[in-house]
Amino acid sequence: MRARFRPFARHFGPILALGLPLIGSHVAQFAINLTDTVMLGWYDVQALAAQVLAGSAFFVIFIVGAGFAWAVMPLVATAEASGDAQAVRRTTRMGLWLSALYGILALPLFAFSAPIFRALGQEPEIAEAAALYLWIAGPGILPALGVMVLKSYLSALERARIVLLATLAAVAANALGNWILIFGRLGLPELGLAGAAWSSVITQLVAMGFLVVYAARVMPEHALFRRLWRIDTEAFATVFRLGWPIGLTNLAETGLFSASALMMGWLGALPLAAHGIALNITATVFMVHVGLSNVATIRAGQAMGRGDHAGLREGALAVIAVSALVAAATVVMFLTVPEQLVGLFVAPGDPDRPAILAIGATLLAAAALFQFADAAQVVALGLLRGVQDTRVPMLWATFSYWGVGVPASYLLAFHTALGGVGIWLGLALGLGLAGAGMMARFWLGLARRGS
Structure with a gap:
């Protein structure tokens, strides 16, 4: 068992050494x-x-x-x-x-x-x-x-x-x-x-x-x-071909959360305020996964440069494991102390504090559902960028976020009794689909390379 684990363990130290300052x-x-x-x-x-x-x-x-x-x-x-x-x-x-x-x-x-x-x-x-x-x-x-x-x-x-x-x-x-x-x-x-x-x-x-x-x-x-x-026309074209799909993928994901804020505003000022607080909390945690995604990009790019397909596979599994551990800790935090987290953003004497705490705690419970999905999609994006695969991930992200996530949020919020929670469940569905599809593309691509 130890011998089987050793190839993956050697990646954890470099991942943390690079990842902590990036995070x-x-x-x-x-x-x-x-x-x-x-x-x-x-x-x-x-x-x-x-x-x-x-x-x-x-x-x-x-x-x-x-x-x-x-x-x-x-x-x-x-x-x-x-x-x-x-x-x-x-x-x-x-x-x-x-x-x-x-x-x-x-x-x-x-x-x-x-x-x-x-x-x-x-x-x-x-x-x-x-x-x-x-x-x-x-x-x-x-x-x-x-x-x-x-x-x-x-x-x-x-x-x-x-x-x-x-x-x-x-x-x-x-x-x-x-x-x-x-x-x-x-x-x-x-x-x-x-x-x-x-x-x-x-x-x-x-x-x-x-x-x-x-x-x-x-x-x-x-x-x-x-x-x-x-x-340098050759390098210019290379960076352009790789970069514009990344920019549009960024836009698709940013737009997903902007659309969620717009829909939450239709439900009233208090749900919107609670939504904004919950987004700030989840965004802070998300920065950890963004840092790990950068690590995935760099380590995958280095493995590609060395022609080390075994190292690419082992390093990918290691960074996914670290991200999953962070997601697990986040789920526990969101389910056990949500009121305390939301309360950091609301003045003790604010008359709307009880309502915002209640709504915010419910939204963080919904956010707990998509922590693994959100971690998976951003780390998968990092791995795919590392192997210079950006166009298909852009299309899949756009479909997942806008073809599934936004419509699902609207339907669950305004055509069921879920309200604001429905918006966040729609986010979870879109992020989950994005994560599953991008992880599948990376590992299938790795199999085609013979790793």
Whole structure:
């Protein structure tokens, strides 16, 4: 038994060594958004509402463009494992090119967002305030996507600690910038919502500068920024082919949860508030699986570069086992202490607290049902990206989330007595189908390779 387990056990140490800093960086990245929400909530409720609207729009546009950055990760991991430093440089440079081009094309959406918000039925004052935020913060998508590319590059080279340190520094810089610019500290004017936007741009520029300096000084052999203006059509096409399906897959999953929030809003303010709290809790846990998904991508890419099909299979089983253990612990937590978790987000004296705690606890019980499914789909996506398989997973994810998950949520919520719980059960169905299909594709593909 021990001999049979030994090939898998050798992967756990490297998975944790790479995974813990990557998980920490994703949790820290999530904390940046949480900091904006909390600090603007202290400042003004109208400003908070505008930032939530603008921030959601920014994130949707950003997450599509991040597909090119995430494509860099498996390509660099494979190139590094095969000893091809030139491919590492070419891939990363063209990831920066594609991210910059996408960011430039997105700028008009930020500059002229007010009519779009009004057309979507938002209140005119909120729409104008959100448009002001995006007018300032929108250009920050360029350094933000650059940071994503460099994080993918560094992570693929197993330099995840510097990725974590850079993200933690960004959290601190954003909080300090918010404090100074939103509230007008240290002799500067009080800018409110605009201050939060300026703080975001400054934070992204600082993070970009930090990673550029680190990459140039610590890894001069890659010469990433030498003659950066020269296009490499072959590498450009490779990153583009791998990256655009990743971006659309990101959009499909993000849209699934956005649609759930819209439907929950139709049920009333209290269900929507409880839904938002439950989503924040589940999203925090999900960052662990996202970090493990990155590990799966890197380790699979390295195995591909070495031509090590046995190592690919064993490493995949090991990272799936770690993710399943996290999912099991999460299920126990959601079923045993849901009121305590939801209560962290509601003031003790709030008259709606009992109702929100009750609804939130029920939603977390429903969330417990899809923890294994959610873990499976994101880790499977990571493994498939590692072997550079992104187009079919994109189609399957879109079908699972939008062809099954969203309709099921609507039917269960509004054509049965389940209400808000029905929305979350629909999410579970869509995520479960996505996870089963993508896991099947990875393992069937592995069998075809003769592993």
